[in-house]
Structure formats: structure tokens, C-alpha cells
Amino acid sequence: MNVKNIFLGAMALSMISGVALAGALDEPDNMAPFFTDSSMKTMKPEAGFKAAWASMPKDKQDSMMKECQDAAMSKPHAEFCANLMMYAGHK
Numbered sequence: 001m002n003v004k005n006i007f008l009g010a011m012a013l014s015m016i017s018g019v020a021l022a023g024a025l026d027e028p029d030n031m032a033p034f035f036t037d038s039s040m041k042t043m044k045p046e047a048g049f050k051a052a053w054a055s056m057p058k059d060k061q062d063s064m065m066k067e068c069q070d071a072a073m074s075k076p077h078a079e080f081c082a083n084l085m086m087y088a089g090h091k
Contacts, residue, residue, distance in 0.1 A: 024063035025077045030056075034080065043080065046087055053088045061088070 024030050033052035036042045043049065053061065067073040068081035
């Protein structure tokens with residue numbers, strides 16, 4: 001019984017922490033409007049980037065901006081975050 005409880009607790013913890021690690025910058029639906037291709041390798045030019053940002057709901061904008069201001073969260077998205085700070089404006 002004790003082993004079962006430990007196992008269930010560990011499984012629940014891993015599920016919760018896995019969800020917590022995925023942020024706004026890791027969501028393809030959030031990031032796709034900023035890229036010209038489906039593989040999300042080529043970012044749109046300034047006008048397209050600004051238009052994608054302007055069309056995004058405020059809560060998503062806030063989440064993305066917050067993650068870009070966090071060094072650990074932004075590291076895998078450094079180029080995107082640099083463009084976000086430059087084109088969308090640092091709030």
C-alpha cells in the first residue's frame with residue numbers, strides 16, 4: 001500500500017511539473033503567426049511580426065512577454081524574444 005501511494009504521488013508530481021514547464025513560447029499555436037513556414041524556422045519580417053503581435057489577445061501577449069523577460073524560459077527562443085522586445089516594445 002505504501003509503495004502504491006509513493007508511485008501515485010510521483011506520477012502526479014511528474015504530470016503537474018510537465019504541464020508547468022510548457023509555456024506560451026512552447027505553444028505552436030502562439031508561435032506560428034510569427035513565422036513564414038510551418039517548420040517555424042523563418043520569422044516574418046518586421047511588418048508581419050508586428051501585425052501578428054497586434055492581432056494576439058492581451059493575455060497571450062503578457063504571457064509571451066513575461067517568458068521572454070525570464071532568462072531561463074527565453075533561452076531556447078532567444079531570436080524570437082529579441083525580435084519581440086525590439087518590434088513589440090519592452091513593457
